[in-house]
Amino acid sequence: MVDDTIRIEGVGKYFGAEPNLVKALDNVSVNIRRNEFFTLLGPSGCGKTTLLRLIAGFESPSFGTILLDNKDITTLPPYQRSVNTVFQSYALFPHLTVAQNISFGLEMLNKPKHEINQTVDEMLALVHMEELKDRRTNQISGGQQQRVALARALAPKPDVLLLDEPLSALDYKLRRGMQIELKRLQLETGITFIFVTHDQEEALTMSDRIAVMNEGHILQVGSPDEIYNDPQERFVADFIGESNFVEVDIVGKASGASSSGSIRFANSKKSYPVKIPANKKNDKKALVFIRPEHARLDGKTRGATLTGTLANKLFFGTDTNYHIDLDDGSQFVVRAQNTLEGGFSPAVGDKLGIFVDENALKVLKD
């Protein structure tokens, strides 16, 4: 059995009343494992921050149960939960010094003085802030404030650390540094991190598992690899990375419990064996998703999966994106790695064939 720290069971949060009812979170269930770096990823307004606030206890759910270490904490106030938060605005106490900010939680837990001092020193060392411990929080930079906020939340050694888009106020370079720092802190402290972000790149690089959210629902939970390479729904595929969507005919029906079947592209005789989602078993049409880097371009069109004309080329340094107008008028992007040898380099207006292997074709649920 997997060891879960947090279990969210059928939790919903509605705001307002009937005509203007807002379902910020609607019947969400998810388990978060011990010591994992778990990310809630989604566009703004998807409910990710609401879920975080419910776990912290700043808000109470309209229905459902939240368990921490198998203990129901749904109705506990924030100060009785072994959960700490790193706020987007940091929310450092401006009337206290760096060290006093870090010791705040420990003092509130009535820890003995020597233990508080020892932990504060440990935390200052952990975030490399020893020299600035007597500064006021308005006398340090944004990146330093970020580290104090982290140390303050980690000092009481909570079971779970919640991070609400903590890197969004930092510039690109600092952000990169903090991503590595966060990952290091998580490994060193062994605390479960629940991280909220709308930045898919950040989510992919840092997380053990990601939950992709939209409109108050969790659409898919999985490792970064699963989320990127095996999205179940169009929204997930679209939100993370670049994607092509092509409508296809389902030709070979799967028999019995087997999920295999085959599909065919329009104007093509070739059929491809693929996995068909259970809810698509009886449908004639389906949506297939292809990553731009999983398709290959060629000057010959015979035997190609799809054909079209090159409309645009975008150079990215390591790669080039080829934008192709397909014969049916839709758009398709192929991403190819640039090599020094040059290789195949089509010109705008060329008629091209797009070749896709069958294992790069994913049939989506919707």
Added chain:
Amino acid sequence: MAKQMTGGLIRKKPFSITRQHGFTTIALICFFVLYAPILTLVFYSFNAGNNLMLWEGFSFHWYVKAYENELVQEAAIRSLIIAVSASLISTLVATMAALGTTRTAKFKGQSMIFLMINQPLMVPEIVTAVALLIFFAIIKTFTGYYGLGYLIAAHSAFCVPFAYLPIKARLDGMDLSLETAAGDLYATPFRVFRRVTLPLLFPGIMAGAMLAFVISLDDVIITEFVKTAGQDTLPTYMLGQLRRVITPEINAISTVLLGISLLVVTLFFLVSRKRF
């Protein structure tokens, strides 16, 4: 000038009122009207003679005279007792009102409450004074109590909005997530208030108390109506003196009052400017 405006090639300097003709003159006239009478008053408080318009040499005579005047002493002490009590009471009430109007979920009639708290700023003071005179007269006949309590109660009431406004401004400018963060770090609601809200609010409370103190100290109208015989405060004592012979003693008392007000108002600005 005209060329610049029509030609449009040279960018016109942004409009600034300080560069308009006559600005300096108007400003000087305003300052003169504001400060000349006060300066004259202060100046003649040091007059050696007993005339308000004829300068007869420098002296502290009238200050000593005022200090030795038992009526002035009593009035001054009474003024201080009332101002200190009223500023303490009104600040306490104003702090609770400010917390109630900023730290709770929005409720129906919140703007109505805001108007009611600030009522003394809008109702003509003379109306309040007459109302209090009649109201307290009723209470006096029932209780038989004629003490300073009435003045303290009246002053406390009209000082509330003056204490309330700086405190509310401070709370409005305070990031709510600080209190949320304290709660997240295991502070019970009382400890959140004690360790985060109150220390951050303190400059606002001090500013409110000082403003209330100054307002109470120089009140005439309400005091004049509410006081019973022998309950003169410094301002009402001075008003009483004006009906008789006017000597520079009045100037001296005024100057001292001015000094106290200036001191408190300066402190008010220093305190309310202080970030943390």
